[in-house]
Protein backbone atom coordinates (compact mmCIF):
# COMPACT_ATOMS: atom_id res chain seq x y z
CA UNK A 362 0.00 0.00 0.00
CA UNK A 363 1.39 3.44 -0.89
CA UNK A 364 1.65 6.11 1.81
CA UNK A 365 -1.01 8.73 1.08
CA UNK A 366 0.15 12.34 1.25
CA UNK A 367 -2.40 15.16 1.21
CA UNK A 368 -1.17 18.70 0.85
CA UNK A 369 -3.49 21.62 1.64
CA UNK A 370 -2.17 24.79 0.05
CA UNK A 371 -2.88 28.03 -1.75
CA UNK A 372 -0.18 27.36 -4.35
CA UNK A 373 -0.81 23.96 -5.93
CA UNK A 374 1.57 24.72 -8.78
CA UNK A 375 4.61 24.70 -6.47
CA UNK A 376 4.33 20.96 -5.89
CA UNK A 377 4.10 19.43 -9.36
CA UNK A 378 7.71 19.95 -10.52
CA UNK A 379 9.05 18.87 -7.17
CA UNK A 380 7.04 15.66 -7.11
CA UNK A 381 8.02 14.77 -10.64
CA UNK A 382 11.73 15.10 -10.03
CA UNK A 383 14.45 12.78 -8.79
CA UNK A 384 13.80 10.12 -6.16
CA UNK A 385 10.42 11.58 -5.23
CA UNK A 386 9.32 11.38 -8.85
CA UNK A 387 10.38 7.75 -8.92
CA UNK A 388 8.64 7.04 -5.59
CA UNK A 389 5.39 8.43 -7.04
CA UNK A 390 5.79 6.42 -10.23
CA UNK A 391 6.56 3.26 -8.28
CA UNK A 392 3.42 3.91 -6.20
CA UNK A 393 5.37 3.98 -2.93
CA UNK A 394 3.55 7.24 -2.28
CA UNK A 395 0.38 8.78 -3.65
CA UNK A 396 0.13 12.56 -3.42
CA UNK A 397 -3.07 14.68 -3.48
CA UNK A 398 -2.74 18.45 -3.59
CA UNK A 399 -5.84 20.29 -2.36
CA UNK A 400 -6.25 23.99 -3.11
CA UNK A 401 -7.77 26.05 -0.31
CA UNK A 402 -9.38 28.37 -2.87
CA UNK A 403 -11.64 25.58 -4.05
CA UNK A 404 -13.24 25.60 -0.57
CA UNK A 405 -14.27 29.27 -0.52
CA UNK A 406 -17.88 30.20 -1.31
CA UNK A 407 -18.26 31.84 -4.73
CA UNK A 408 -16.86 35.38 -4.66
CA UNK A 409 -15.72 34.97 -1.02
CA UNK A 410 -12.18 35.06 0.29
CA UNK A 411 -10.28 32.31 2.10
CA UNK A 412 -8.71 34.83 4.48
CA UNK A 413 -9.89 37.59 6.80
CA UNK A 414 -8.24 40.28 8.96
CA UNK A 415 -7.07 39.19 12.41
CA UNK A 416 -9.23 40.44 15.28
CA UNK A 417 -7.65 43.17 17.41
CA UNK A 418 -5.23 45.91 16.48
CA UNK A 419 -2.39 45.24 14.06
CA UNK A 420 -2.11 44.23 10.46
CA UNK A 421 -2.37 40.76 8.98
CA UNK A 422 -4.73 38.42 7.20
CA UNK A 423 -5.40 34.92 8.47
CA UNK A 424 -6.79 31.88 6.70
CA UNK A 425 -10.31 31.24 7.97
CA UNK A 426 -10.76 28.10 10.08
CA UNK A 427 -13.93 27.02 8.24
CA UNK A 428 -11.99 26.94 4.95
CA UNK A 429 -9.29 24.78 6.51
CA UNK A 430 -12.02 22.57 8.00
CA UNK A 431 -13.64 21.96 4.59
CA UNK A 432 -10.33 21.10 2.93
CA UNK A 433 -9.33 18.69 5.70
CA UNK A 434 -12.72 17.00 5.87
CA UNK A 435 -12.83 16.53 2.10
CA UNK A 436 -9.41 14.85 2.03
CA UNK A 437 -10.26 12.62 4.99
CA UNK A 438 -13.57 11.58 3.45
CA UNK A 439 -11.75 10.58 0.28
CA UNK A 440 -8.63 8.96 1.73
CA UNK A 441 -9.36 8.15 5.37
CA UNK A 442 -8.05 9.58 8.63
CA UNK A 443 -4.73 11.38 8.33
CA UNK A 444 -1.94 12.40 10.66
CA UNK A 445 -2.25 16.18 10.29
CA UNK A 446 0.78 18.46 10.38
CA UNK A 447 0.56 22.25 10.43
CA UNK A 448 3.65 24.36 9.74
CA UNK A 449 4.48 27.38 11.86
CA UNK A 450 7.66 29.07 13.10
CA UNK A 451 6.19 28.59 16.59
CA UNK A 452 6.01 24.81 16.16
CA UNK A 453 8.34 22.08 17.35
CA UNK A 454 11.65 22.27 15.55
CA UNK A 455 12.23 19.41 13.12
CA UNK A 456 15.28 17.24 13.64
CA UNK A 457 16.13 13.71 12.58
CA UNK A 458 14.92 12.15 15.81
CA UNK A 459 11.52 13.85 15.56
CA UNK A 460 11.27 12.85 11.90
CA UNK A 461 11.91 9.22 12.76
CA UNK A 462 9.20 9.26 15.41
CA UNK A 463 6.70 10.94 13.07
CA UNK A 464 7.60 8.60 10.20
CA UNK A 465 6.75 5.62 12.39
CA UNK A 466 3.35 7.09 13.31
CA UNK A 467 2.55 8.10 9.74
CA UNK A 468 3.52 4.67 8.43
CA UNK A 469 1.12 3.02 10.84
CA UNK A 470 -1.76 5.37 9.84
CA UNK A 471 -0.84 5.34 6.14
CA UNK A 472 -1.98 8.91 5.44
CA UNK A 473 -0.27 12.20 6.25
CA UNK A 474 -1.79 15.63 5.67
CA UNK A 475 0.42 18.71 5.40
CA UNK A 476 -1.31 22.04 5.94
CA UNK A 477 0.77 24.84 4.41
CA UNK A 478 -0.65 28.26 5.29
CA UNK A 479 0.19 31.65 3.76
CA UNK A 480 -0.43 35.26 4.87
CA UNK A 481 -0.07 35.53 8.68
CA UNK A 482 -0.98 31.84 9.07
CA UNK A 483 -4.25 30.13 10.02
CA UNK A 484 -6.80 31.06 12.69
CA UNK A 485 -5.43 29.61 15.95
CA UNK A 486 -8.56 27.46 16.46
CA UNK A 487 -7.88 25.43 13.30
CA UNK A 488 -4.53 24.31 14.75
CA UNK A 489 -6.14 23.61 18.14
CA UNK A 490 -8.81 21.38 16.62
CA UNK A 491 -6.91 19.57 13.89
CA UNK A 492 -3.13 19.60 14.39
CA UNK A 493 -1.57 16.30 15.46
CA UNK A 494 1.74 18.09 15.20
CA UNK A 495 2.84 21.68 14.53
CA UNK A 496 6.31 21.83 13.02
CA UNK A 497 8.87 24.55 12.49
CA UNK A 498 11.85 24.26 10.18
CA UNK A 499 13.90 26.72 12.26
CA UNK A 500 13.90 29.97 14.15
CA UNK A 501 13.24 32.22 11.18
CA UNK A 502 10.12 33.28 9.32
CA UNK A 503 9.20 32.43 5.73
CA UNK A 504 6.27 33.85 3.83
CA UNK A 505 4.35 30.60 3.75
CA UNK A 506 4.19 26.96 4.76
CA UNK A 507 4.87 25.46 1.31
CA UNK A 508 8.65 25.23 1.55
CA UNK A 509 8.40 23.78 5.09
CA UNK A 510 5.88 21.21 3.76
CA UNK A 511 8.17 20.27 0.87
CA UNK A 512 11.16 20.11 3.17
CA UNK A 513 9.28 17.84 5.54
CA UNK A 514 8.10 15.67 2.66
CA UNK A 515 11.62 15.11 1.36
CA UNK A 516 13.08 14.36 4.79
CA UNK A 517 10.15 12.08 5.71
CA UNK A 518 10.01 10.17 2.44
CA UNK A 519 13.70 9.38 2.71
CA UNK A 520 12.72 7.21 5.67
CA UNK A 521 10.10 5.21 3.73
CA UNK A 522 11.63 1.88 2.69
CA UNK A 523 12.29 1.77 -1.03
CA UNK A 524 12.32 5.54 -1.65
CA UNK A 525 16.11 5.74 -1.29
CA UNK A 526 17.79 2.73 -2.87
CA UNK A 527 20.60 2.28 -0.33
CA UNK A 528 19.06 1.66 3.11
CA UNK A 529 22.51 1.58 4.72
CA UNK A 530 23.34 5.10 3.59
CA UNK A 531 20.11 6.43 5.17
CA UNK A 532 20.93 4.69 8.44
CA UNK A 533 24.48 6.04 8.53
CA UNK A 534 23.82 9.62 7.50
CA UNK A 535 24.35 12.57 9.83
CA UNK A 536 22.06 12.81 12.87
CA UNK A 537 20.81 9.23 12.63
CA UNK A 538 23.02 8.66 15.70
CA UNK A 539 25.11 10.90 17.94
CA UNK A 540 27.67 11.70 15.23
CA UNK A 541 27.47 13.51 11.91
CA UNK A 542 28.69 11.70 8.82
CA UNK A 543 32.41 11.08 8.22
CA UNK A 544 34.17 12.87 5.34
CA UNK A 545 33.89 11.05 2.00
CA UNK A 546 36.07 11.26 -1.12
CA UNK A 547 35.87 10.18 -4.74
CA UNK A 548 37.97 10.49 -7.90
CA UNK A 549 40.32 12.09 -8.82
CA UNK A 550 42.77 10.72 -6.28
CA UNK A 551 44.65 14.03 -6.19
CA UNK A 552 42.78 17.28 -6.74
CA UNK A 553 44.26 20.78 -6.30
CA UNK A 554 47.22 19.10 -4.58
CA UNK A 555 44.99 17.39 -2.02
CA UNK A 556 45.14 13.62 -1.86
CA UNK A 557 42.44 11.24 -0.68
CA UNK A 558 43.56 9.82 2.73
CA UNK A 559 45.70 6.68 2.16
CA UNK A 560 43.74 4.63 4.66
CA UNK A 561 40.64 4.67 2.44
CA UNK A 562 42.57 2.74 -0.23
CA UNK A 563 44.27 0.36 2.21
CA UNK A 564 41.63 -2.35 1.78
CA UNK A 565 41.62 -2.87 5.56
CA UNK A 566 37.93 -2.55 6.35
CA UNK A 567 38.37 -2.64 10.13
CA UNK A 568 40.86 0.20 10.05
CA UNK A 569 38.68 2.20 7.66
CA UNK A 570 35.69 1.78 9.97
CA UNK A 571 37.75 2.99 12.95
CA UNK A 572 39.07 5.95 10.96
CA UNK A 573 35.59 6.92 9.85
CA UNK A 574 34.20 6.76 13.38
CA UNK A 575 37.09 8.84 14.64
CA UNK A 576 36.58 11.46 11.92
CA UNK A 577 32.83 11.55 12.57
CA UNK A 578 33.41 11.95 16.31
CA UNK A 579 35.91 14.75 15.74
CA UNK A 580 33.65 16.67 13.37
CA UNK A 581 30.73 16.31 15.77
CA UNK A 582 32.69 17.52 18.80
CA UNK A 583 34.16 20.48 16.96
CA UNK A 584 31.11 21.49 14.95
CA UNK A 585 27.98 19.91 16.43
CA UNK A 586 28.57 19.60 20.15
CA UNK A 587 25.02 20.78 20.89
CA UNK A 588 23.64 17.75 19.00
CA UNK A 589 26.05 15.31 20.61
CA UNK A 590 25.22 16.28 24.17
CA UNK A 591 21.47 15.83 23.72
CA UNK A 592 21.78 12.48 21.93
CA UNK A 593 22.13 9.16 23.74
CA UNK A 594 25.64 7.72 23.45
CA UNK A 595 27.22 4.41 24.45
CA UNK A 596 30.56 4.12 26.26
CA UNK A 597 32.49 3.60 23.04
CA UNK A 598 30.94 6.65 21.37
CA UNK A 599 31.65 8.73 24.48
CA UNK A 600 35.30 7.64 24.47
CA UNK A 601 35.59 8.39 20.75
CA UNK A 602 34.20 11.90 21.29
CA UNK A 603 36.17 12.62 24.47
CA UNK A 604 39.46 12.10 22.61
CA UNK A 605 38.69 15.23 20.59
CA UNK A 606 37.88 17.50 23.51
CA UNK A 607 41.02 19.33 24.62
CA UNK A 608 42.18 18.68 28.21
CA UNK A 609 40.33 20.76 30.78
CA UNK A 610 41.68 22.14 34.07
CA UNK A 611 40.19 24.31 36.78
CA UNK A 612 41.77 26.56 39.39
CA UNK A 613 40.25 28.01 42.55
CA UNK A 614 42.08 31.24 43.33
CA UNK A 615 42.52 32.39 46.93
CA UNK A 616 44.83 35.17 45.84
CA UNK A 617 44.52 37.75 43.04
CA UNK A 618 40.93 38.23 44.13
CA UNK A 619 38.98 41.25 45.32
CA UNK A 620 38.28 41.45 49.06
CA UNK A 621 36.78 43.75 51.68
CA UNK A 622 34.28 46.58 51.34
CA UNK A 623 36.71 48.52 49.12
CA UNK A 624 37.23 45.59 46.78
CA UNK A 625 41.01 45.67 46.94
CA UNK A 626 43.25 42.90 45.65
CA UNK A 627 43.95 40.40 48.42
CA UNK A 628 43.72 36.82 49.65
CA UNK A 629 40.95 34.63 51.08
CA UNK A 630 40.83 31.54 53.29
CA UNK A 631 40.46 28.03 51.93
CA UNK A 632 37.28 26.04 52.62
CA UNK A 633 37.37 22.27 52.88
CA UNK A 634 33.83 21.97 51.49
CA UNK A 635 34.91 23.78 48.31
CA UNK A 636 37.88 21.47 47.91
CA UNK A 637 35.78 18.34 48.32
CA UNK A 638 32.84 19.43 46.22
CA UNK A 639 34.72 21.03 43.34
CA UNK A 640 37.03 17.99 43.20
CA UNK A 641 33.99 15.71 42.92
CA UNK A 642 32.39 17.88 40.21
CA UNK A 643 35.69 18.21 38.35
CA UNK A 644 36.10 14.42 38.34
CA UNK A 645 32.53 13.88 37.13
CA UNK A 646 33.10 16.14 34.13
CA UNK A 647 36.61 14.93 33.30
CA UNK A 648 38.83 17.82 34.44
CA UNK A 649 42.42 16.60 34.60
CA UNK A 650 43.43 18.67 37.61
CA UNK A 651 41.78 20.94 40.12
CA UNK A 652 44.31 23.47 41.39
CA UNK A 653 43.97 25.28 44.70
CA UNK A 654 46.01 28.45 44.73
CA UNK A 655 47.04 30.14 47.95
CA UNK A 656 50.37 31.81 48.67
CA UNK A 657 49.70 31.82 52.45
CA UNK A 658 51.67 29.21 54.38
CA UNK A 659 49.08 28.70 57.11
CA UNK A 660 46.39 28.16 54.45
CA UNK A 661 48.67 25.77 52.57
CA UNK A 662 49.09 23.81 55.79
CA UNK A 663 45.33 23.35 56.06
CA UNK A 664 45.06 22.14 52.46
CA UNK A 665 48.05 19.83 52.84
CA UNK A 666 46.55 18.27 55.94
CA UNK A 667 43.36 17.49 54.05
CA UNK A 668 45.22 16.18 50.99
CA UNK A 669 47.61 14.11 53.15
CA UNK A 670 44.65 12.11 54.31
CA UNK A 671 42.66 11.89 51.06
CA UNK A 672 45.53 11.32 48.68
CA UNK A 673 46.92 8.38 50.68
CA UNK A 674 45.98 4.79 51.48
CA UNK A 675 44.05 5.85 54.57
CA UNK A 676 41.69 8.04 52.55
CA UNK A 677 41.49 5.46 49.77
CA UNK A 678 40.40 2.74 52.22
CA UNK A 679 37.96 5.09 53.92
CA UNK A 680 36.16 6.17 50.74
CA UNK A 681 37.62 5.13 47.35
CA UNK A 682 35.32 7.45 45.38
CA UNK A 683 36.36 10.47 47.39
CA UNK A 684 39.99 9.41 46.99
CA UNK A 685 39.50 9.28 43.20
CA UNK A 686 38.14 12.83 43.23
CA UNK A 687 40.70 14.35 45.58
CA UNK A 688 43.56 12.62 43.85
CA UNK A 689 43.43 15.28 41.14
CA UNK A 690 43.68 18.25 43.53
CA UNK A 691 47.00 20.08 43.43
CA UNK A 692 48.03 22.90 45.74
CA UNK A 693 50.12 25.67 44.15
CA UNK A 694 51.14 29.18 45.20
CA UNK A 695 50.15 31.28 42.21
CA UNK A 696 48.29 31.32 38.93
CA UNK A 697 51.64 31.55 37.12
CA UNK A 698 52.62 28.22 38.68
CA UNK A 699 49.37 26.69 37.44
CA UNK A 700 49.98 27.97 33.92
CA UNK A 701 53.54 26.61 33.98
CA UNK A 702 52.35 23.24 35.31
CA UNK A 703 49.81 22.81 32.49
CA UNK A 704 52.39 23.86 29.93
CA UNK A 705 54.75 21.20 31.23
CA UNK A 706 52.01 18.54 31.10
CA UNK A 707 50.58 19.43 27.71
CA UNK A 708 53.45 21.14 25.89
CA UNK A 709 51.05 23.94 25.16
CA UNK A 710 49.84 27.02 27.03
CA UNK A 711 46.28 26.78 28.31
CA UNK A 712 43.54 29.13 27.22
CA UNK A 713 42.44 31.01 30.33
CA UNK A 714 38.68 31.37 30.78
CA UNK A 715 37.58 33.86 33.42
CA UNK A 716 34.31 33.51 35.34
CA UNK A 717 32.26 35.93 37.39
CA UNK A 718 28.77 36.48 38.76
CA UNK A 719 28.97 40.04 37.50
CA UNK A 720 27.13 40.88 34.27
CA UNK A 721 29.78 43.40 33.22
CA UNK A 722 30.56 43.40 29.49
CA UNK A 723 33.87 41.83 28.44
CA UNK A 724 35.39 42.24 24.99
CA UNK A 725 36.43 38.56 25.03
CA UNK A 726 33.04 37.32 26.29
CA UNK A 727 31.84 33.81 25.43
CA UNK A 728 28.64 32.00 26.28
CA UNK A 729 27.91 28.45 27.40
CA UNK A 730 27.35 27.60 23.73
CA UNK A 731 30.85 28.56 22.58
CA UNK A 732 32.73 25.31 23.20
CA UNK A 733 33.47 24.93 19.50
CA UNK A 734 35.06 28.40 19.38
CA UNK A 735 37.33 27.60 22.34
CA UNK A 736 38.16 24.06 21.28
CA UNK A 737 39.04 25.09 17.72
CA UNK A 738 42.31 26.47 19.13
CA UNK A 739 43.29 22.90 20.13
CA UNK A 740 44.83 24.16 23.37
CA UNK A 741 44.23 23.00 26.93
CA UNK A 742 41.49 24.94 28.71
CA UNK A 743 41.78 26.39 32.22
CA UNK A 744 38.72 27.76 34.01
CA UNK A 745 39.50 30.43 36.63
CA UNK A 746 37.21 30.42 39.65
CA UNK A 747 37.49 33.33 42.04
CA UNK A 748 36.78 33.57 45.75
CA UNK A 749 35.99 36.65 47.89
CA UNK A 750 34.43 39.20 45.56
CA UNK A 751 35.81 37.67 42.41
CA UNK A 752 38.84 37.75 40.15
CA UNK A 753 41.02 40.85 40.31
CA UNK A 754 41.54 43.14 37.32
CA UNK A 755 45.08 41.86 36.82
CA UNK A 756 43.82 38.27 36.44
CA UNK A 757 40.95 39.33 34.20
CA UNK A 758 43.48 41.00 31.92
CA UNK A 759 45.24 37.67 31.45
CA UNK A 760 42.12 35.82 30.28
CA UNK A 761 41.67 34.68 26.70
CA UNK A 762 37.91 34.37 27.14
CA UNK A 763 35.42 35.49 29.74
CA UNK A 764 32.42 33.27 30.35
CA UNK A 765 28.99 34.84 30.79
CA UNK A 766 27.71 34.60 34.35
CA UNK A 767 25.29 31.98 35.57
CA UNK A 768 22.01 33.62 36.47
CA UNK A 769 18.29 33.04 36.72
CA UNK A 770 15.20 35.25 36.61
CA UNK A 771 15.93 36.72 40.06
CA UNK A 772 18.02 39.74 41.02
CA UNK A 773 19.75 37.66 43.73
CA UNK A 774 22.94 36.14 42.37
CA UNK A 775 25.13 34.82 45.16
CA UNK A 776 25.95 31.19 44.40
CA UNK A 777 28.71 29.54 46.38
CA UNK A 778 31.76 28.93 44.22
CA UNK A 779 31.24 25.16 44.51
CA UNK A 780 27.65 25.44 43.25
CA UNK A 781 28.71 27.76 40.44
CA UNK A 782 31.49 25.32 39.50
CA UNK A 783 29.05 22.41 39.28
CA UNK A 784 26.62 24.36 37.09
CA UNK A 785 29.41 25.67 34.91
CA UNK A 786 30.97 22.21 34.38
CA UNK A 787 27.62 20.75 33.46
CA UNK A 788 26.75 23.51 31.02
CA UNK A 789 30.16 23.24 29.40
CA UNK A 790 30.74 19.49 29.29
CA UNK A 791 27.55 17.82 30.51
CA UNK A 792 25.65 15.20 28.53
CA UNK A 793 21.89 15.47 28.71
CA UNK A 794 20.10 13.16 26.23
CA UNK A 795 16.63 14.35 25.27
CA UNK A 796 15.10 10.91 24.90
Ligand SMILES: C[S@@+](CC[C@H](N)C(=O)[O-])C[C@H]1O[C@@H](n2cnc3c(N)ncnc32)[C@H](O)[C@@H]1O
Nearest residue numbers: 448449450482497498501502503504505506509
Ligand atom coordinates in the same frame (compact mmCIF):
# COMPACT_ATOMS: atom_id res chain seq x y z
C1 LIG B 1 4.57 35.01 7.68
S1 LIG B 1 4.44 33.42 8.39
C2 LIG B 1 3.53 33.79 9.84
C3 LIG B 1 4.41 34.08 11.00
C4 LIG B 1 3.67 34.22 12.32
N1 LIG B 1 2.92 35.45 12.35
C5 LIG B 1 4.66 34.20 13.46
O1 LIG B 1 5.33 35.22 13.70
O2 LIG B 1 4.84 33.14 14.09
C6 LIG B 1 3.26 32.60 7.38
C7 LIG B 1 3.33 31.09 7.38
O3 LIG B 1 4.59 30.65 6.88
C8 LIG B 1 4.94 29.40 7.44
N2 LIG B 1 6.27 29.49 8.07
C9 LIG B 1 7.03 30.59 8.12
N3 LIG B 1 8.18 30.34 8.76
C10 LIG B 1 8.17 29.05 9.11
C11 LIG B 1 9.07 28.20 9.82
N4 LIG B 1 10.23 28.64 10.28
N5 LIG B 1 8.72 26.91 9.99
C12 LIG B 1 7.53 26.44 9.55
N6 LIG B 1 6.63 27.20 8.91
C13 LIG B 1 6.93 28.50 8.67
C14 LIG B 1 3.86 29.08 8.45
O4 LIG B 1 2.98 28.18 7.87
C15 LIG B 1 3.22 30.43 8.72
O5 LIG B 1 1.90 30.30 9.13
